[in-house]
Amino acid sequence: MKRASLRASLTLIAVALVAGGVAYAGLLPSYWVFLATSVLITGVALQSLGLVAGRTGMIALCQMSFAGVGAWTVGYLNLAETPGGLPLWILIGGLAAVPFGVAIGLPALRLRGINLAIVTLSFATAFDTILATMTYPGQTDFLQVPRPELFDSDEGYFVFVLLFYVTIAVALEFISRSRLGASWLAVRHSERAAAAHGVSIATAKLSAFALSAFVAGISGGLLAGYLGTLVAENFSMMQSLSLYAVSVMTGAHFAEGAIIGGLLVVMFPEILRRLDWPQDIGNVLFAIGATQALSTGETMSETFRRQFRKLLPARVPKTSAAPVSQLPAALERAAGPALTIESLTVRYGSVVALNNVSITVAAGTVAGLIGPNGAGKSTFIDAVAGFLSSYQGSVSLGGRPLEGVPAHQRARAGVRRTWQTNRIAPELTVGGYLALASKGLTASQTKAVLDWLDCPHPDTLVASVDAGTRRLLDVAGVVAARPAVLLLDEPAAGQSHEETLRLGQRIAEIPKLFGSAVLLVEHDMDLVRAACSEITVLDFGQVIASGPPARVLSERAVKKAYLGIEEESVAA
């Protein structure tokens, strides 16, 4: 992963060196360099938007307001003749935008992203009226924001902006492949699944917002140095709205998407102007482009990348399987009950989903929880993992009660779960997903865990993995994290019979290899028999039997619950 980031960054730097060299050597007309600078500044603003809109999947409609905060801060620092010059002022301007970003992100923490759209739009309106009352600092004295001496010419300032663009792009490239970046994608795809990996939704969203505001603030500062003085219209809400449309259209969370977007925003009006056509047609096209991108679910950058990948010969990664000895070492666990659930009762309105259910999972064992559809198995997992707002009874992990502990902290404490439906963000690589699920895994450990469960190579995109294998990947993620307790929710769904038996053997090995106790929720009796040493049967939210599989599965009540009829009539 580090290697992939390095490769992408080096490409970017090489392209930038060529562009900067060409511009600095004066090979381009000055006017084009001037326009190109504007493209880059817009590109910086788009990158900031890509962070929240593209990666975290929230609708942010006040990006230019953050840029305005940065620009005005630079203006005041200039007026006050603060030492350090433009580069430092720009950074301070970026920092000044951060508190705004965090404050606006706060209301969207626990609620749907649509609320963020409303907050940001109303903030942009409010900011418009406030900015309209403030002339740009120094404007009345004809004081311009000075560029650094070294970069004073138009060509020089292009290089200056290019430096910022590349630094930001490289930094974002590395962050996006880190666990933090993976957590943003995970939050965008499914907040529950992210929390189940121990990701704090609040931290993920706020960090994206803070960073985004910082970068947007920088773009405002760069604009201040570019134009010398500014007016409120540079940062109006309409600019924010059209920037959002462009980012949706081109995919601003990709380095090339931000540049394409910048080109569109700057060049379109330029071309229209030369054709003597009205310049505001641009926005109409952005709107159409964004709608189109939303309906196909693919941005321009993603389309380009897909086409590009088709052109390249498919690289087949090395297939030699890693030996089991390279698996991450099992963590020592105390003997005794790993997970104790006592008289758990869950009600949805007047429906009793679970009634007085008690289950104990001993350390070092695999326990099974079976029952017909609607018996309450998934509700049970939701309650234990902390995804229900309320339940009665107690859940304790190795003696520590978990009541009042939110989902992501239960996950960190050692209760990990998988999902019946696929909730893995498709934009991640297989290796990236494992890094999200399990902190601090080495490359060889990642490979070993994946091979152990017959999952694809770490560099494979999750999007190209079939649904059945994604379920195994889900299991690989929680297994690699080596928690005290694993709750597996129907891992064999969508697997063939042979695969299921293999998976059963693997699950049976988990306590020995990884030190985790397992609670397996399953329909497939062969899997249950192969893996579990104890099973509990639920029917209509009640425990109807528990004990060793051979005995429990032959009980009459269990057969009746499963088949809906008495045993005799089956025989007949």
Place this chain on the structure above:
Amino acid sequence: MNALLTSAVAGLTAGGTYALLGVCAVFTYRLVAVVNFTGAAIGTAGTFVLIALFEAGFPIWPSVLAGIAAGTATGVAIGYIMTRWFGEASASTKAAVTVALLVGLIAVGLRLTGGQHPHNMPELFPGSAFRLAGVEVTIASVLTIGLAVLFTILSDLFLNRTKVGLNLRALADRPMAAELLGVRVQLLSLLVWGMTGAFTTFALMIIAPQRSPNFMTLSLLVVPALAAALIGVFRSFWWTLAGGIALGIVEGLASSIDSVSQYRSAIPFLVVLAVLLWSQREARWDEAR
């Protein structure tokens, strides 16, 4: 005291409009599951048809009807895009689409109406309806509030008391399932879009003379409207109605205080912030996520 009352009453027309737009937003959300950012822009389109016809010398009331028809048509057109291509999309994708459409609508609108160029907006209902404690209450304000209340009652009855309303609620939750049950999803959705289009157009025609009638300012009335809808948590029509009217009154009061009057457009933002922070006191997991 009287000065305060005067400015509060002066905010009533705006309050009624916000309330009506807000109730329309909740109506749209509950029936077709779209948080609609183009709500006010749809009405603005209709209003500008009225202005264009009026400026071209057509008599006023036929122009009003033509304007409402145009607003309805715009609503149906947007509804068509939403149902045709985004019927099964997630709520936040749908919201993103309406944001993109808003950008396009404003651009087209500004182009066709000559940007910031001032327009001559006829005042449809001049004069005062009655006096309240010595303060004139205008016909316009009585009308917008009356319209908002009417729409609230109708929405409430429609959704809770009629079979079609129940069908439509089913539709918002699971369009595909509703379709399989034989609900005519597309037709009913378009009906919702057309109806809200007609109501918002009329409301905007009444408030337009009070604002600078340019396409963008009017389209952005969606901000206080969504603030009102948030007060009703996108569920309750009556809370939305009350929230919209209260917003208008607070704005009216703020405009009478010199030191804050120029910042009064920031009020919806503060309200939104407060409502959201209040409504998320406790963590909850959204079912869909």
